[in-house]
Amino acid sequence: MQHPEAYRRLLDYSRETALYESMMSLLGWDQRTCIPKGGHSHRARQIAALTTLLHQRATDPRFGELLAGAEASGTPGGTLSDEAVNLREWRRNYDRAVKIPEALAVELAKAASKGELAWQSMRRENDWGGFLPFLKNIIRLKRQEASALSNGGEIYDALIEQFEPGENAGGIQVLFDKLAGSTFELLKQIEASPRRPDLTVLHGDSPISAQKSFVGEVIARLGYDLDAGRIDRSAHPFTSKIGPGDVRITTRFDPNSFVTALFSSIHETGHALYEQGLQVLHWGTPLGSPVSMAIHESQSLMWENMVGKSPGFWKHFYPAASKRFEWLRKINIDEFLFALNEVRPSFIRTEADEVTYNLHIIMRFELERMLIGGELEPEDLPEAWSAEMQKYFGLVPPDYSSGVMQDIHWSGGAFGYFPSYALGNMYAAQFYAKAERELGDLQEMFEAGEFGHFLGWFGENIYSQGNRHQPHGLVKAVTDEDLNPDTLTHYLKRKYSKLYEL
């Protein structure tokens, strides 16, 4: 392939920037897994320095000139050619980056780092008053950032666009309204059902070493390459791509139930499979990067729920689990599956079931939309939170820790991220349905311990495509449908009608 000189230099530049970004990944991974107490303030300084460097690189006028030069020489292969895709995304990122003053970028990174740290200790202590100044500061800065980035209309859109290219609050609201409606309907039916799972079947002596070995066996079978990753413990599980060949996940353990570690690990494995499935050849360029956070979350949520909590999966893994956790031997697999999939309105998003989970997202979307738009002030957030909880769940949280302070996202400035989860569920349902149409009965495959074809389908259609399409274009290209909540609704109805005998 003969690249024009400007394009070739852009490739080099992009890859070098990505090297520095990958150092940031390591700083972040270490901060959440290994760092000693005394190392935090220095880490914040390291992150600030690297943020400055990355912002300078992202906004460097020489990069802008190269970009303009490459654009001017045209892209012979059409809008989906490698060159066209990289140029499109470089342009998108450059135009966004130059709108943010360096001082703001650095201040934001510092506030995010401090905010997350404050959140970690103050959430434990239910200390809303202590946390509020950090949150106010970060919201103040995010409003500035959103205003700087805005192309007119609602400024919150500019934050969504960072995670979901092509998406905006108005469009999301339409999808969420529809999803909320069908969810309420399904919940009403479930509540009316006399069937209730016995949750005690999920608990029993689960030595950490047995959990580690079981989790390791499961995720390796799903396709996670342990030679190109590792598993550590952290209070809040996450996935971190340090580089090609180095995609790490973390998990947490409950000695009374292996279920916690297993599903947090499968969730992170979903993220990791996406990262491990990106093309190494394109590493450091948009073509070698994930499309969006919704597509990312579609993978974590799909592997966790649609695969990991399905009958086929458990028919395969139940013997391996029972070998390690003896108490399982006395438990019927159907009872176990029912308990795993219990639907019940609850306070904590990360512990929510597949059905109510989306409502947690929708209320957060509504709240952050108001927060960034200035219709809601941080000090009024607890009250607004309670009102939303009442509206969606008929519940009011007993304290801040299980209410407004439960998520790390806002403390680190990740406004605009929450919608990705529910959008991710929609994408997941559409992809899963399409994969099944092409591959045949997936549950049969899972029951046989065969996950390779399924993973391969995602590798080919989604992971290896990098940023070739934007999210809406990707779902259209892969499934021939636009993004919609109907496939998800259909999947949920079918699954839970069976479990609750609706």
Next chain:
Amino acid sequence: MQHPEAYRRLLDYSRETALYESMMSLLGWDQRTCIPKGGHSHRARQIAALTTLLHQRATDPRFGELLAGAEASGTPGGTLSDEAVNLREWRRNYDRAVKIPEALAVELAKAASKGELAWQSMRRENDWGGFLPFLKNIIRLKRQEASALSNGGEIYDALIEQFEPGENAGGIQVLFDKLAGSTFELLKQIEASPRRPDLTVLHGDSPISAQKSFVGEVIARLGYDLDAGRIDRSAHPFTSKIGPGDVRITTRFDPNSFVTALFSSIHETGHALYEQGLQVLHWGTPLGSPVSMAIHESQSLMWENMVGKSPGFWKHFYPAASKRFEWLRKINIDEFLFALNEVRPSFIRTEADEVTYNLHIIMRFELERMLIGGELEPEDLPEAWSAEMQKYFGLVPPDYSSGVMQDIHWSGGAFGYFPSYALGNMYAAQFYAKAERELGDLQEMFEAGEFGHFLGWFGENIYSQGNRHQPHGLVKAVTDEDLNPDTLTHYLKRKYSKLYEL
């Protein structure tokens, strides 16, 4: 304090550079403790990128101009004032850095990274033929570097100067000849003694968890702050300063003897105490940095041998050790101490006793001096190694792994480093003797579990001084003596005369 503008900007610049250097530390720490197999090639690229950045910063003409400006405005406080010291070291480092072309700096970093990796696997396989091309490459590059840096005379001097400001091969040779002479004399006496320790007393069931708890207790008592550090496992123990408040050590465990983990941990703790004792206020400037590798190794070797293998230390810690390792209860403490301090010519440097250790260093110094000077070619190294072993120990190694391939240093390009160990032993003996003159009977203190005064003396006289003095100046300022091997010889003679009843 009123700094002229140029000096203030130099401080900022130096600290920012140090932030990037501290990212390099994290990349290196992770590479040797956590990285998955698949992550190595990306890590090499990260290191190369950061090396380029650091080289650019170290040679930036704007830095040179600021430096010249600050020098021109003079340093009112005399040659040992904060400003004078920082300017002196910045000048030294800048003048060295600008002599090395960027391409060479990057090529060296890559060759070092590849060389270390090759060494790790090939040493295990005793594969000298496989390793030789890597070594040849790194020696070729180090000769180039040494030539570029050289101020005339022996080019090897320029590599020594990197680790030991003010030192050169000729001066070291004089000290080493003297040290070798007294060592031979002592060894002859020891060999003539009928006393031999019973080494079986060092071995017994040592569960890893008990080792971890014992090691943790010991190093905390010595003064290592575990809230500002952590201990991990690695094949080759090392200390890594990620930043102030974050100084990490590693160790390795032998299930049949806690002694391996204990002494490798105390050795690294010696390094860590120095790093933790530097002034945070001066972090990122020469005043907040260690003087030299010999002073660094003086601390690791002193804490390991002069403290950790002394009677006072064991009178204090023997009960704690016996509580965890039951087999110790049947063993007389004097027998244990004698076995710990056995003197015997052997193949492996890191396992050598205090007396023969210096001979290991002296022979490496002689070999690398010839290698860099071009009097010895890498392909002839095994033969030369055997000849030196024969000369100093009367032994010939049975294979490459326990001979020429045993050390990591050369594989990573650390030529000029080895002398630091034996110089370190000399410095250590002089500092220890002076501390004892000022503080009183150190063995009595150790026996009482009191290490704080001793650590405090080093904190005040050495650690907190950073680069105020160069190594020769430091020993003069602290002990009122020039660097010499006599105090070390005296210490060794006294200690081993007692043990071997000479």
